[in-house]
Amino acid sequence: MARRSYNQLCGLAAALDVTSQRWAMLIVRDLVPGPRRFTDLFEGLPGVSTDMLAQRLRELDDAGAIRKIELRDPAPVTLYELTERGRELATIGAQLARWGMPLLQGADRGQLHSNPRWALQSIASRCASSLPEGVAEGYVEFVIDGSTDLSLALTPAGASIRYGRADEAPIARVECTSDAFFAALARPGSAGDTPDFEVDGDLTTVQALLGALR
Secondary structure (H helix, E strand, O other): OOOOOOOOOOHHHHHHHHHOOOOHHHHHHHHOOOOEOHHHHHHOOOOOOHHHHHHHHHHHHHOOOEEEEEEOOOOOEEEEEEOHHHHHHHHHHHHHHHHHHHHHOOOOHHHOOOOHHHHHHHHHHHOOOOOOOOOOOEEEEEEEOOOEEEEEEEEOOEEEEEEOOOOOOOOEEEEEOHHHHHHHHHOHHHOOOOOOEEEEEOHHHHHHHHHHHO
């Protein structure tokens, strides 16, 4: 299917020709924490088809927002990552996400796809320029449902998120289920009170991070 265009000599229209296509900005969102394989992106975008994902990746590549990288060790693999222009686009996406948060008030989580990573990315975005009161500097690791590893880097300049474990010993490590994560997100002060949300380390920092979206 040919991509629809506004056909306007306007930077905003040209940008929307790429970014307003379904799934485009969500692909950018999912590449913020780091490079991903095609299968990783597919599994993280419920409802997308493989053909549509491939098309959007080509369009973002053509626009200079992403690039493919080929790794040979320990096994051949193709990854997609954001370029500098892609990171600029991700910053705009984070602003759109903040704009959209009020639209989720009263939403029925049972009727919507949810993912703790999306919430953690929103937390990192909210804390991107400064850390909230009660948040210490260092790394916080999240292991969700026993398989998803994410880490937040907390520095005086703010917070950022990445796939995988921290580069150094974390100040806190959280192991939880998705349901327990969202329960703690709704009541940050309860984080660490249940066996399905275990915190090893700085509980105050974890609770303050979860409260950043309130």
